[in-house]
Amino acid sequence: MKTETEPIAPSTTGTEVALPKRLSPRKIRRARRRKALSRFWSQFRVNKMGMFGLAIIIFFFGMAIFSIFANKGRLDPTITTNGPILASPSWAYPFGTNLQGISVLSLVVEGSRISLFVGLTAAFISMVIGSAIGIWAGYRSGYSDIILMRTTDVFLVLPWLALAIVLAAVFGANMWVIILIIGLTSWAGTARLVRAQVLSVKERTYIERSRALGGSDWHVVTRHVLPNVMPVIFANTILTIAIAILSESALAFLGLGNPLEPSWGTTIEDAFRNGALTLGKWAWLMAPSTCIVLVVLAFTMVGFAMDEIVNPRIRER
Amino acid sequence: MSVLSVDDLRVTYSTKGGDVPAVRGVSFEIDKGEVLGLAGESGCGKSTIAGAILRLHSPTTKIEGQITLDGKDILDLSPGKLRAARWTGASIVFQGALHALNPVQKIGDQIVEAITVHRMADEREAHVRAGALLEQVGLPPRRIDDYPHELSGGQKQRVMIAMALACNPSLIIADEPTTALDVMVQAQVLKLLRSLQHDLGLAMLFITHDLSVLVEVSDDLAVMYAGKIVEEGPANEVFHTPVHPYTKALAAAFPEIGDDRFRRRPSGLGGDPPDPQQIPSGCPFHPRCAEVTQVCPELVPELWDAGSGRFAACVHATGAPSLQTTNP
Numbered sequence: 001m002k003t004e005t006e007p008i009a010p011s012t013t014g015t016e017v018a019l020p021k022r023l024s025p026r027k028i029r030r031a032r033r034r035k036a037l038s039r040f041w042s043q044f045r046v047n048k049m050g051m052f053g054l055a056i057i058i059f060f061f062g063m064a065i066f067s068i069f070a071n072k073g074r075l076d077p078t079i080t081t082n083g084p085i086l087a088s089p090s091w092a093y094p095f096g097t098n099l100q101g102i103s104v105l106s107l108v109v110e111g112s113r114i115s116l117f118v119g120l121t122a123a124f125i126s127m128v129i130g131s132a133i134g135i136w137a138g139y140r141s142g143y144s145d146i147i148l149m150r151t152t153d154v155f156l157v158l159p160w161l162a163l164a165i166v167l168a169a170v171f172g173a174n175m176w177v178i179i180l181i182i183g184l185t186s187w188a189g190t191a192r193l194v195r196a197q198v199l200s201v202k203e204r205t206y207i208e209r210s211r212a213l214g215g216s217d218w219h220v221v222t223r224h225v226l227p228n229v230m231p232v233i234f235a236n237t238i239l240t241i242a243i244a245i246l247s248e249s250a251l252a253f254l255g256l257g258n259p260l261e262p263s264w265g266t267t268i269e270d271a272f273r274n275g276a277l278t279l280g281k282w283a284w285l286m287a288p289s290t291c292i293v294l295v296v297l298a299f300t301m302v303g304f305a306m307d308e309i310v311n312p313r314i315r316e317r
Numbered sequence: 318m319s320v321l322s323v324d325d326l327r328v329t330y331s332t333k334g335g336d337v338p339a340v341r342g343v344s345f346e347i348d349k350g351e352v353l354g355l356a357g358e359s360g361c362g363k364s365t366i367a368g369a370i371l372r373l374h375s376p377t378t379k380i381e382g383q384i385t386l387d388g389k390d391i392l393d394l395s396p397g398k399l400r401a402a403r404w405t406g407a408s409i410v411f412q413g414a415l416h417a418l419n420p421v422q423k424i425g426d427q428i429v430e431a432i433t434v435h436r437m438a439d440e441r442e443a444h445v446r447a448g449a450l451l452e453q454v455g456l457p458p459r460r461i462d463d464y465p466h467e468l469s470g471g472q473k474q475r476v477m478i479a480m481a482l483a484c485n486p487s488l489i490i491a492d493e494p495t496t497a498l499d500v501m502v503q504a505q506v507l508k509l510l511r512s513l514q515h516d517l518g519l520a521m522l523f524i525t526h527d528l529s530v531l532v533e534v535s536d537d538l539a540v541m542y543a544g545k546i547v548e549e550g551p552a553n554e555v556f557h558t559p560v561h562p563y564t565k566a567l568a569a570a571f572p573e574i575g576d577d578r579f580r581r582r583p584s585g586l587g588g589d590p591p592d593p594q595q596i597p598s599g600c601p602f603h604p605r606c607a608e609v610t611q612v613c614p615e616l617v618p619e620l621w622d623a624g625s626g627r628f629a630a631c632v633h634a635t636g637a638p639s640l641q642t643t644n645p
Contacts, residue, residue: 205416206427212371212411213404213431213480223430224419 043309050305056298060291064113070106086281095283099274104267108287111264115295118179118263119245125183126190126244127237133187134194135229139202139221149195155188161250168256175261182247190236197229231310238303242296249292264288319346319385320487320520321370321407326382328365328374337593339365341544342382347488352514352521354535354552356528356567358590362544363524364412367492370522371403387487405435407488408481410474410510412496417477418465424476425451425461431483450479454509471502478510488520495530507534529571532556540564543591543601546620550627560629562608600631608633 044050087097095104137148164181171177201207202225210220251257252265259266271284328340340362347353355363368374370384372391384391386406394402408431411417418427428447432438438446448458454475465473474494481489491510495503511534514521523535531538532552539549540563548561559565566586588605591597597604603613610632620628622636631637 205411205413206419208373209409209411209417209480210419210430211403212373212409213484214400214402214434215430216400219434227421228419 040309044305047305047308049301050308053298053301053305056294057302060112060116060295060298063109064116067109067113070109086279088281089283095287096281098267098270098284104284104287107262107267108264108291110262111267111288112291112295114175114261114263115245115248115265115292118175118182118248119241119295119299122179122182122186122244122248123237123241125179126187126240127233129184130187130190130236131194131229131233134191135198135221135225137191138195138198139217139225145195148191152188152191155185156192158185160185160247161254164247164251165254165256168251173256173258175258178248178251178256181251182244186240186243186247190233190240193236194229194233197232198225201225201228235303235307235310238299238306242299242303245292245299246296264292268292319348320387321522322346322383322385323366323370324383324385326366326369326380326384328362328369329379329381330365330374331377331379335594336379338596339544339593340369341596343541343544343546345539345546345549347520347522349487349520350515350518351537352511352523352535354531354538355522355524355541356526356531356538357541358526360590360593361541363526363541364492367409367490367522367524370407370488370490371409372399401435404431404486405484406486407490408484408486410477410481410489410491410494412493415465415470415473415497418473420465423462423464424468428461428476428480428483431480435484437484446483447479450482451476453482453513454479469502470498471506474498474502474506475509478506478513482513482517485517486519488522489514490522490524492524493526494523495525495527503530510534528556528567540567543596544593545601545630547602547618547631548623548627548629549620550623550625554625554627560623560627560634561602561631562606562633563602564629566607 044054084093084097085099085101087093087101089096093103093105095108097103098107133148133152137145137152163185167181168177207220207224210224215223248257248263249265249268252263253269253272255269257263257266257269259270262270265288267288268285271281271288276282276284323346324344326340326343327338330337330339343362343366345353355366357363365374369380370386370391372380372394374380380392382392386402389398389402389406391399391402418424425444425447428450429440429443432443432446433440437443444461448461451458451461456472456475456479460468460472465476468476477494489510494510495506498506507530510521510523513519521534523531525531528538528540535552537549538552538555539546540555540561541547542563548555548559548564555564556568559568563586570586586605591601591604597614599612599614599616600606600618603609606613612632616632618630618632618637620630621634621638623629623631623634624636628634628636
């Protein structure tokens with residue numbers, strides 16, 4: 001037809017106002033994103049709960065990064081150190097030492113890296129699967145919806161702990177196996193939430209308009225559906241991180257963690273199994289437990305704070 | 318050659334309660350530079366036709382007949398070809414611009430979307446073009462960075478019109494473009510549509526329930542009832558000297574300001590439009606018709622010649638087979 005090859009005539013007036021000449025679209029987009037981010041930050045900053053949680057998270061992330069350099073090769077549980085065994089808290093060993101004479105503080109620092117890594121990676125996997133399935137089910141509806149949602153229901157009611165124990169027994173207690181187990185079993189909630197959002201978004205007229213102007217399903221989903229459900233996905237993922245960290249600790253406490261990669265859960269299990277309670281070595285048990293509580297609490301607080309900002313229904317204005 | 322030709326179009330929605338025939342055999346043609354007005358009550362199938370022209374209905378909806386747009390058989394296109402034909406062949410000005418714009422995107426980006434989806438220009442050129450389009454519909458180009466909520470209802474509808482023009486389509490489908498706008502803005506939007514259509518030589522399908530609006534903008538007028546066209550012809554004649562009793566009732570429903578007769582006796586049409594699943598036998602309008610005859614419940618009327626280039630699906634049309642004799 002008449003226009004497909006015809007170059008579009010640049011307008012002669014007015015557009016200088018609309019579009020500064022030397023800015024490329026990418027730069028415009030970047031500037032826009034920066035602006036959106038700074039708007040988000042200014043709202044987040046005044047949220048006390050969110051800022052408190054963020055401070056805790058930053059503290060533990062710092063600890064995790066520190067551990068990469070600090071603990072190189074010193075935490076091998078198969079060797080014995082020269083330090084005192086089962087020491088009580090002192091200046092040299094703030095949380096005492098364990099049965100091998102390793103400082104519990106070192107274990108906790110090392111655990112921060114492993115617990116956070118497992119939590120973040122598993123939550124990411126869960127987010128990707130959950131969003132993909134939720135968007136597909138909500139957008140396509142019909143048979144895809146029925147099949148995907150019944151599958152989601154199965155994952156929702158799955159006794160995941162029993163499943164995780166079986167899987168870990170079959171594939172070996174390896175950090176990546178744990179990550180996959182948690183990631184592959186925790187996406188159901190996200191999928192339902194995303195589907196519900198998509199169902200309400202896809203009926204809006206601008207979706208029909210986008211289809212009418214020739215957008216493919218992929219185009220409509222990435223340009224209109226995803227940006228509209230993204231805030232929900234994001235806030236939900238932060239909460240999923242907390243759950244993933246908790247799950248990892250639970251699995252490790254049941255002895256499914258890798259003893260060579262001591263997460264907080266592994267340390268708790270070690271302390272519990274070796275009778276830290278009867279021996280009165282409370283710090284051995286309390287230090288990693290407190291870390292778990294703090295991190296999970298922090299992620300939950302940040303998640304709620306973000307929900308308050310991105311969810312217009314509970315936003316305070 | 319006509320830009321759009323629709324031949325014996327039938328659209329059936331399938332619902333849990335069974336099949337619903339929303340459009341039951343509609344034919345019309347629109348030439349380049351011509352405006353066809355489509356009128357009718359809510360639920361008579363007007364918007365269903367608009368959706369069918371771009372095949373926007375869900376796959377479960379059955380579309381039969383033939384739709385030819387720019388020489389292409391729309392109902393026969395592969396999904397990829399169909400997407401390419403959308404907006405470049407025909408674009409839609411949607412009913413209720415307030416919801417047809419994505420609230421989280423700038424209006425400029427949404428016009429650009431239409432251009433870049435069809436790879437007609439890169440993003441920078443498309444932005445320039447979007448600014449020019451806004452100017453064309455009477456908005457300052459600096460509004461390109463505004464979000465939909467920063468615009469008034471009339472301005473949003475102007476943005477929708479700019480968007481409809483983005484890919485230089487040969488046909489514009491205006492699906493109730495003036496609903497939810499106040500009368501002054503309505504007049505402005507109509508004037509804009511009419512002048513753009515005239516200047517660019519576009520074909521336009523104008524859908525509304527407001528007959529008085531249609532008379533102003535369209536060359537030809539088609540009146541729909543229960544999924545069929547019941548009267549068509551030149552706009553002025555159809556409005557001022559209607560043949561079909563339904564058109565008469567529609568035309569009479571618009572009071573003339575200053576005319577005492579309308580003040581004393583506002584006229585309207587009794588009854589409700591028929592349920593598409595239980596369309597009355599014979600002429601579907603006969604239960605509500607003021608001029609019903611004995612044959613009406615049995616005879617299914619076709620579009621008969623009604624004089625001066627008009628056609629009406631009514632036994633009272635002059636071209637109807639001489640059945641009036643049976644009328645007592």
